[in-house]
Amino acid sequence: MTTTVPPAERAAAGPPSLRHSALAPRRRITNRVALAAITLALVVAVVPLAWVTISVLARGFEIMSWQFLTEDIPNSYRRHGPGMAPAIVGTFLITGMAALLAVPLGVFGAIYLNEYGKQKPLAQVIRTMADVMTGVPSIVMGLFIYTVVVVATGEQTGFAGSLALACLMLPIVIRSSEEILRLVPDELRQASLALGARQWRTILTVVVPAAISGIVSGALLAIARAAGETAPLVATIGIAFTVNPNLFSGQNTALPAQIFRNASQPFEGAQERAWGAALTLVVIVIVFTVLARVVVSRFAIKER
Amino acid sequence: MPDPFTPGAPADSSREAQAPAAAQAGPEVHFTPQEAAPEAQDKERQKDSLQPLMELRGVSVFYGDFEAVRDTDLPIGQNRITAMIGPSGCGKSTILRALNRMNDLIPGARVSGTVTFHGQDIYAAGVDPIQVRRRIGMVFQKPNPFPKSIYDNIAYGLRINGLKGRLDDQVEQALTGAALWDEVKDKLKMSAFALSGGQQQRLCIAEPSRCSPR
Numbered sequence: 261m262t263t264t265v266p267p268a269e270r271a272a273a274g275p276p277s278l279r280h281s282a283l284a285p286r287r288r289i290t291n292r293v294a295l296a297a298i299t300l301a302l303v304v305a306v307v308p309l310a311w312v313t314i315s316v317l318a319r320g321f322e323i324m325s326w327q328f329l330t331e332d333i334p335n336s337y338r339r340h341g342p343g344m345a346p347a348i349v350g351t352f353l354i355t356g357m358a359a360l361l362a363v364p365l366g367v368f369g370a371i372y373l374n375e376y377g378k379q380k381p382l383a384q385v386i387r388t389m390a391d392v393m394t395g396v397p398s399i400v401m402g403l404f405i406y407t408v409v410v411v412a413t414g415e416q417t418g419f420a421g422s423l424a425l426a427c428l429m430l431p432i433v434i435r436s437s438e439e440i441l442r443l444v445p446d447e448l449r450q451a452s453l454a455l456g457a458r459q460w461r462t463i464l465t466v467v468v469p470a471a472i473s474g475i476v477s478g479a480l481l482a483i484a485r486a487a488g489e490t491a492p493l494v495a496t497i498g499i500a501f502t503v504n505p506n507l508f509s510g511q512n513t514a515l516p517a518q519i520f521r522n523a524s525q526p527f528e529g530a531q532e533r534a535w536g537a538a539l540t541l542v543v544i545v546i547v548f549t550v551l552a553r554v555v556v557s558r559f560a561i562k563e564r
Numbered sequence: 565m566p567d568p569f570t571p572g573a574p575a576d577s578s579r580e581a582q583a584p585a586a587a588q589a590g591p592e593v594h595f596t597p598q599e600a601a602p603e604a605q606d607k608e609r610q611k612d613s614l615q616p617l618m619e620l621r622g623v624s625v626f627y628g629d630f631e632a633v634r635d636t637d638l639p640i641g642q643n644r645i646t647a648m649i650g651p652s653g654c655g656k657s658t659i660l661r662a663l664n665r666m667n668d669l670i671p672g673a674r675v676s677g678t679v680t681f682h683g684q685d686i687y688a689a690g691v692d693p694i695q696v697r698r699r700i701g702m703v704f705q706k707p708n709p710f711p712k713s714i715y716d717n718i719a720y721g722l723r724i725n726g727l728k729g730r731l732d733d734q735v736e737q738a739l740t741g742a743a744l745w746d747e748v749k750d751k752l753k754m755s756a757f758a759l760s761g762g763q764q765q766r767l768c769i770a771e772p773s774r775c776s777p778r
Contacts, residue, residue, distance in 0.1 A: 447708040454666060456698030457724045470711045
């Protein structure tokens with residue numbers, strides 16, 4: 261055990277040593293071991309991440325070109341060469357529509373849960389259901405929309421895909437936003453209410469602005485997750501080889517669906533396109549994440 | 565536990581000392597001083613002391629089953645500073661929060677007895693707690709500015725009370741009133757969190773005092 265030397269003894273032994281070596285050996289060793297363990301954990305965690313990134317970059321760049329981004333998809337998996345534009349357009353439209361549906365709904369839902377519902381039975385039920393829904397496999401969402409929407413309308417469309425992705429995003433947005441709203445200190449709400457503000461005003465001008473960066477991060481995570489989802493799209497949007505800008509009619513396609521289809525082919529041309537599509541998707545997600553961070557930091561007031 | 569500072573306080577069997585009746589010192593509940601001519605003020609004061617602006621009668625506050633404050637009577641005179649002193653946890657803040665219905669916000673909190681303001685019971689049916697709080701301002705023990713700029717912190721309180729458009733003059737007036745203007749006039753767009761603790765508290769004092777209570 262480390263002992264603190266009583267002042268009297270210390271005076272006798274001269275001034276206390278402030279050097280690192282004066283530390284008890286056990287403390288020195290514990291410190292070293294902890295530092296080493298943490299560094300090791302970091303390295304182990306980074307290895308797969310770096311590996312994936314490097315492979316996607318290296319393999320994706322082989323086919324990446326202006327033509328790859330702008331031309332239609334060859335309708336034969338055997339053929340080599342570019343073309344992923346329909347999937348890029350599809351991903352933007354389908355994910356964008358899904359975000360438009362799920363993010364406002366999810367944020368308002370979270371506001372209800374945290375500001376109004378609290379511990380009421382209805383809120384508890386919604387909370388539990390949202391938790392359960394986050395654990396539902398994405399293919400289930402796809403099949404659900406397939407039976408409810410695609411079978412009813414008799415057509416696979418981009419919008420059906422958006423609905424499936426929105427179902428997937430909704431619980432994530434609700435739960436992440438609620439957690440962030442819960443972090444807003446109660447003193448802020450009370451300060452606003454003590455000024456004589458009504459609750460809606462307190463929420464809109466005090467609570468939500470205080471939580472906005474966290475809410476945006478949560479929404480972004482949900483969008484990024486949805487942009488990479490394959491299973492719900494395969495069931496709901498069908499397949500297209502040319503750009504289909506209309507979400508509400510005709511089959512569509514998206515990058516994850518193309519990665520899935522092309523990568524599972526034995527033909528090299530298709531596999532190249534799958535790597536290219538993977539790279540495109542990663543870049544899109546990165547660009548959007550950075551953009552959103554910039555926008556949020558504009559919102560934030562200057563600290564100094 | 566008898567409170568040595570308030571000989572007038574009745575001995576109470578509960579662990580909570582009673583909020584002592586009006587003593588003079590530190591302001592926590594704010595009332596804007598009435599704008600009366602100096603010569604009229606003395607007369608005004610005398611009248612005020614006879615007729616309290618607010619009065620607590622038999623007020624008990626419960627948090628669930630726990631009785632935090634028992635059977636308290638307290639007159640609060642107009643244009644006077646009423647101070648409450650007592651040991652930690654004796655219910656001073658609880659009494660304060662009962663004055664503008666802030667206890668409504670605590671789940672399970674319940675107030676019995678009557679709190680009158682200009683003769684009206686603020687806990688009566690049909691009374692809007694928002695209206696009560698707009699007239700009875702409050703500053704908290706811990707400074708709690710909003711995560712906004714210094715300017716917006718003040719402007720928010722002004723807007724709640726229906727002011728629109730350019731608020732620069734009113735903001736300056738409010739900050740001057742709280743003796744903060746000279747320190748912050750060059751950094752109104754800065755976050756209120758960048759202020760020191762004392763400056764933050766003065767900022768909070770500037771907020772509700774502008775809300776023309778009474």
